[in-house]
Amino acid sequence: MDHRKQQQQQQRSDPRLKKCPFCLKTTKYIDYKDYPTIKPFMDYFGNIMKRYYSGLCLKHQKMLKNAIERARFMGMVSYRK
């Protein structure tokens, strides 16, 4: 039993311990024209990643959502693959 527990801990870190990557850089604005920063927070189908998985704070998740929706409107990023 103990062994199994250890294995699980090794496989997956606690999601609550993740830190917001934008907070670490003290980002104040996420640009919709900046594809490389937006891309890692979208999955293959063009959905925005959940906060639980990306570890973003609420403030930056809202900024990211705004940026992605603008980029989608301008045809830089797809709505749905």
Place this chain on the structure above:
Amino acid sequence: MTSFVPTSEDTAIYEFCVLYPANLSQKEEQTLLKGMEEIFTEAEAKQLLRDAWGRRGLAYPIKKQTEGNFIVFYFEMDPQKLKEVNRQLGILPNLLRHLVVKPPKGYEVVKYSEHFEQWLKDRATAVETQRKEEETRLQRKVVAKAKIQAKRTEAKKKEVTSTLEEADLSKKLDELISDDTLGL
């Protein structure tokens, strides 16, 4: 890297992003650009920067177009005239999309080509650092393996010596046992 600051309190800085199809004839393109210029001159907007991205593919077809030209403008203008400009841009023919954004304070404007070059450099450095990390990891692995190997060889040598000693002991014992003078 430049950041624009409005010259007076009545004006603000706006970022206009415009998308038009790539397969327009030169005449149509000229008329479209002229129309846009007219709209902005009517609103007394002062152009600060014009960044043409050039022809690029779209993520999804818009009005059956799969390729388009992007242009990003930065204008300083009266906020009350923005609504009219927005409406006029919406009416303009041959314009697929337009988007107006008010950049936040201290927003640093970077041209698309410069941004792309910076990204290329960053990527190259990232690849290099990754390679270096991989190399150091491999070296560590090799060193650890060598250590283990050395330990093993030492252990083997010891084993060999101990077995030799045992053989000697057994021989001596045999001699002792076979010795008749002791009278065992």
